[in-house]
Amino acid sequence: MREVVFRSFQSPGDLVMLTAAVRDLHIAYPGQFATDVRSSADALWEYNPFITRLRVEDPGVETLDMHYPLIHQSNQRPYHFLHGYTQYLESKLGLRIPVTKFSGDIHLSSKEKNSPPLEGVELPERFWIVIAGGKRDFTAKWWNPASYQQVVDHFQGQIAFVQCGEGGHWHPSLTSVTNLVGKTTLRQFVRLMHYAEGVICPVTFAMHLAAAVETRPGQPRHRPCVVIAGGREPPHWEAYPHHQFLSTVGMLSCCADGGCWKSRCQLVGDGDEKDHRNVCEQPVQVTPQLRIPRCQEMTTAGDVIRSVEKYLHGGLLRPQSNVISMEKIVMNSSVPQAAAGLHVERTTNRRPSAYIPARQLSAATQQRQNVLIEFRHGLGDAIQLTAVLRHLRQAHPEWEIDVAAQRGKHSTYSGLCRHALVLSEDQYRRFYCGNIFIDDGYSS
Numbered sequence: 001m002r003e004v005v006f007r008s009f010q011s012p013g014d015l016v017m018l019t020a021a022v023r024d025l026h027i028a029y030p031g032q033f034a035t036d037v038r039s040s041a042d043a044l045w046e047y048n049p050f051i052t053r054l055r056v057e058d059p060g061v062e063t064l065d066m067h068y069p070l071i072h073q074s075n076q077r078p079y080h081f082l083h084g085y086t087q088y089l090e091s092k093l094g095l096r097i098p099v100t101k102f103s104g105d106i107h108l109s110s111k112e113k114n115s116p117p118l119e120g121v122e123l124p125e126r127f128w129i130v131i132a133g134g135k136r137d138f139t140a141k142w143w144n145p146a147s148y149q150q151v152v153d154h155f156q157g158q159i160a161f162v163q164c165g166e167g168g169h170w171h172p173s174l175t176s177v178t179n180l181v182g183k184t185t186l187r188q189f190v191r192l193m194h195y196a197e198g199v200i201c202p203v204t205f206a207m208h209l210a211a212a213v214e215t216r217p218g219q220p221r222h223r224p225c226v227v228i229a230g231g232r233e234p235p236h237w238e239a240y241p242h243h244q245f246l247s248t249v250g251m252l253s254c255c256a257d258g259g260c261w262k263s264r265c266q267l268v269g270d271g272d273e274k275d276h277r278n279v280c281e282q283p284v285q286v287t288p289q290l291r292i293p294r295c296q297e298m299t300t301a302g303d304v305i306r307s308v309e310k311y312l313h314g315g316l317l318r319p320q321s322n323v324i325s326m327e328k329i330v331m332n333s334s335v336p337q338a339a340a341g342l343h344v345e346r347t348t349n350r351r352p353s354a355y356i357p358a359r360q361l362s363a364a365t366q367q368r369q370n371v372l373i374e375f376r377h378g379l380g381d382a383i384q385l386t387a388v389l390r391h392l393r394q395a396h397p398e399w400e401i402d403v404a405a406q407r408g409k410h411s412t413y414s415g416l417c418r419h420a421l422v423l424s425e426d427q428y429r430r431f432y433c434g435n436i437f438i439d440d441g442y443s444s
Contacts, residue, residue, distance in 0.1 A: 016104035075258025104212030124160035133171035150301035231255030231295035
């Protein structure tokens with residue numbers, strides 16, 4: 001049996017790719033290798049069944065510095081980052097090592113799977129991770145923080161966000177999020193990813209981890225992830241099949257033939273040569289203090305919002321804070337069992353929780369001035385209805401208004417009514433006691 005210690009001190013995202021190479025070596029040649037690692041992110045290797053503790057000074061133990069020179073051909077050859085370390089390993093060992101899985105290989109202990117993601121930290125029961133910044137040595141990956149904030153604001157009441165990032169890197173604080181920037185170890189971030197239902201980020205460690213860490217029971221097998229990629233990296237080198245990879249490669253002269261691989265757009269002034277010879281060719285000044293690549297500026301908050309909504313509207317995921325557990329309603333309130341199937345949108349601006357309390361719903365349905373508006377028109381008309389709701393709130397403060405609209409458009413009314421309901425999905429009429437206004441057409 002050959003004993004080999006692999007050495008790599010690249011960034012954590014790169015090391016996720018190395019975990020795949022080690023996995024595939026053992027799958028291709030079971031029982032023929034004992035392997036260990038020396039890396040800059042040892043926490044990624046915890047509980048890995050392919051790791052055997054070896055001492056480099058012992059006789060017979062080989063040491064191999066790992067690289068991925070394939071990256072220099074990434075604009076010409078149709079390979080993913082996963083092939084980088086693997087092909088290098090093939091050349092050094094003289095063996096063929098097929099890539100077996102479209103992800104890295106990160107393992108969790110049973111204790112980690114059955115314990116809260118972070119001890120002593122209050123987190124939403126369900127959440128997405130957002131990475132709204134990045135490393136200072138690769139500022140060409142940055143997106144406008146104001147755009148991240150627009151995304152968070154749009155999903156207020158539907159998706160709870162936990163902002164993460166390494167302390168010392170550039171991560172402007174967002175509002176209406178749980179901010180854990182600089183507050184997690186690498187292993188804690190792995191555990192946090194296990195609990196996360198989705199991820200929004202640039203091309204970074206988090207997107208690779210999103211694909212490599214298993215999801216929770218009851219969640220989709222593949223974790224949703226929206227990547228604001230721009231034109232720096234060729235999509236086939238970085239993207240995962242189940243992610244929404246928002247690339248502009250081929251849309252600008254600077255990335256017409258593939259990723260530009262520039263390091264910086266915002267200059268750092270740290271004396272690094274990246275500030276002078278590897279700078280974005282088409283910078284956009286988004287604030288007096290910040291410039292980002294044009295390829296990143298071309299991706300709007302609306303693009304990211306639509307990508308997230310595809311996961312929701314496609315049925316893979318459901319909004320987090322707006323689904324009442326019907327079991328809880330039937331068991332804990334006076335609402336009859338015939339109301340099973342109700343889904344109610346929460347419209348407050350507080351941090352979302354898992355459910356609207358059943359007692360809150362049952363009390364609301366018993367008030368004398370309940371008003372339900374059923375609205376079946378398009379998004380433009382839905383926006384106009386928001387003005388009507390603002391007027392009604394002033395003219396009739398005694399009215400408790402609920403709005404039923406098509407899925408997706410219903411979120412337009414967040415904060416303007418008591419509950420936003422989904423037409424055709426919610427059987428609210430079976431127990432609704434109040435005035436019902438049906439908007440089924442226009443008057444000429």
